[in-house]
Amino acid sequence: MRVPKLITTSFDYILPSERKLPKEDQTIFKLKLLTIEQEAYLDNIDGVSKTEYKVNAGTKMIDALNMGIEDVINFYVGDDEKPFEFQRDETKKLKTYPGKIRPWKSEHLGLIPKDDRSELYLAIKGVSELEEEEAKNS
Numbered sequence: 001m002r003v004p005k006l007i008t009t010s011f012d013y014i015l016p017s018e019r020k021l022p023k024e025d026q027t028i029f030k031l032k033l034l035t036i037e038q039e040a041y042l043d044n045i046d047g048v049s050k051t052e053y054k055v056n057a058g059t060k061m062i063d064a065l066n067m068g069i070e071d072v073i074n075f076y077v078g079d080d081e082k083p084f085e086f087q088r089d090e091t092k093k094l095k096t097y098p099g100k101i102r103p104w105k106s107e108h109l110g111l112i113p114k115d116d117r118s119e120l121y122l123a124i125k126g127v128s129e130l131e132e133e134e135a136k137n138s
Contacts, residue, residue, distance in 0.1 A: 009032050009033040010030065010031070010032045010070065011030075011031055011032070012028050012029070012030060012031075013028070013029045013030075013031045013120065013123050014026050014027070014028060014029075015027065015029075015116055015119055015120075016119065017116070024074075025074075026074060027072065027073070027074050027075045027076075028072070028073040028074055029069060029071075029072055029073075029120060029123075030069070030070040030071040030072070030073065031068050031069060031070065031120065031123055031124055032068055032070055032124070033068070033124065033125075033126050034064065034067055034068055034124060034125070035098065035099060037098035037099065038064075038067050038097065038098045038099060040098075041063070041067075041097065041098050042060050042063060042064060061117060061118065061121045062106075062109065062117075063097065063103075064121050064124050064125065065104070065109055065117060065120060065121060065124070066096075066097060066101065066103040066104055066109070067097045067098070067099065067101055067124075068120070068121075068123075068124030069086075069104065069120065069124075071086070072084075072086045075111075077111060084108075084111065086104055086105075086108045086109075087104070087105050087108060088102040088103065088104055088105070089102055089103050089104065089105045089106070090102070
C-alpha cells in the first residue's frame with residue numbers, strides 16, 4: 001500500500017457562501033485536521049451500554065470545532081467596525097481535549113451559524129466537497 005505524503009495538517013478555509021465575495025470581505029477559518037488521538041476522543045463520545053446506544057452528534061461537532069479551529073480572521077458581528085475576536089475559555093482546563101487544547105468560549109462558537117458550523121466540521125474531518133460528490137455518485 002502506498003500512503004500519500006501528508007503535506008500539512010493546517011489550512012485556511014473559506015465557507016462556500018463567501019467564496020465569491022472580495023477577498024477582504026471573506027472570513028478565514030484557520031483549521032487543522034484532527035490527530036489520531038483527537039479522532040479517538042470523538043469516537044468515544046458515542047456511548048454504548050447493554051440497554052441503549054446513544055449518539056451525541058451535536059457534542060461531537062462542537063468538540064471537533066474546539067479542537068480543529070485554530071483561529072478566525074475577518075469575522076464581523078452586526079454593524080461592528082472591527083472584526084470579532086474569538087477567545088478560548090480560560091475557565092476550562094488546558095487539557096480539556098487531546099493536544100492540550102482549551103475550548104473556545106461557547107457563546108463565541110454560537111455566533112457561527114449552524115449550517116456553517118456543520119460545513120467547518122466536515123472540513124476539519126477531512127471531507128472535501130469533491131469527496132462528498134464522489135460519495136453521492138457511487
